[in-house]
Amino acid sequence: MAGKPILHYFDGRGRMEPIRWLLAATGEEFEEKFMKTREDLEKLRNDGSLMFQQVPMVEIDGMKLVQTKAILNYIAAKHNLYGKDIKERALIDMYTEGMADLNEMIIYYPSLPPGDKEGRLTQIKEKARNRYFPAFEKVLKSHGQDYLVGNRLSKADVHLTELLYHTEELDSTVLANFPLLKALRTRVSNLPTMKKFLQPGSQRKPFDDEKCVEAVKKIFS
């Protein structure tokens, strides 16, 4: 029997958080090895464990996978969270890529110099409220179903739920005009695996605070 997946990253959200969410949604238990020092990163590099010398890296099913999107696609396909055919997969991919673009702005927000934070926050709010959330609200409205694609749970719903929580942390009223997104978030949050993950004590990571940002700078600089 294969061992549990092992996630190699620092102890913070960064680019690994969507992977934690997706694995949690599937119910597949996973372990984490946190990099704390520059030496930890160098060791992984020197071991040949990191294909492009970068993390995230996930050991799973006898492979050492890198590239966040590749990892997420693999987990989703393995656990049937990737639609029923290539057309559904294309929709899931299209929605997920848009979410990743917004998430990219959010991931780097904690590490920005104080002078740049306000401008970025304005940008995040503007894009969430005017570009991304209206698009997803419209998708849900257009078919009236409980989930984004194919009337069943997919990776797109898990990623969106995570994104909605994280955006709300930065903009507390962002969901005011998006009732269907709110409903989707509630629905996904109430799934047994997600409910468990959302409780304290799970492997879910808090907002990357200053201490985390400092630690990460030491590893990657």
Next chain:
Amino acid sequence: MAAKPKLYYFNGRGRMESIRWLLAAAGVEFEEEFIETREHYEKLQKDGCLLFGQVPLVEIDGMMLTQTRAILSYLAAKYNLYGKDLKERVRIDMYTDGTLDLMIMIARAAFQPPKEKEENYAEIMKKAKTRYFPTFEKILKDHGEDFLVGNKFSWADIQLLEAILMVEELDAPVLSDFPLLKAFKTRISNIPTIKKFLQHGSQRKPPPDSHYVEVVKTVLQF
């Protein structure tokens, strides 16, 4: 009979070029509608064709697909260029994500002012020579096969060739330390559909020039 896929983008490489390569390699004929004015772009947005208000847009099989990677993955799967199982697919995803990252860095550099552009190109060359090309050279060395994954032509091979040619445009002798990549380049370039795409008169686009940069900046207003 299905209509040809239709590509909506600027008349240049940008984020659409990898899609053109994939279609061409698969032997699929496609049409193109070039965006040259702000008005044209706004019309596409108002018509509801652009899910997030952005291009590339590919009209295919009754869908208005946006987001470069979503389009590429769909095409790779549709034309059997995505490996035979999930384990091959994840390897193809890893490799193409890497090469796409590199090519997007090159595409973005064209929009920088001269000093930043030079710095970016230097950074790109460093990444190509010390991160990406050594990785792919090793992959080819380790299995000794003609193609990157599963001993069969796939999306990963098309994109690696595209990336190699793009980097060579910045620094012609870059493959001098990578004999297997050199052989790979020759081999993949000689595949009939790709050979045809590499000839003059194909839908392959030239490197970005100042005119292209101007058009994009005007249309996207930045």
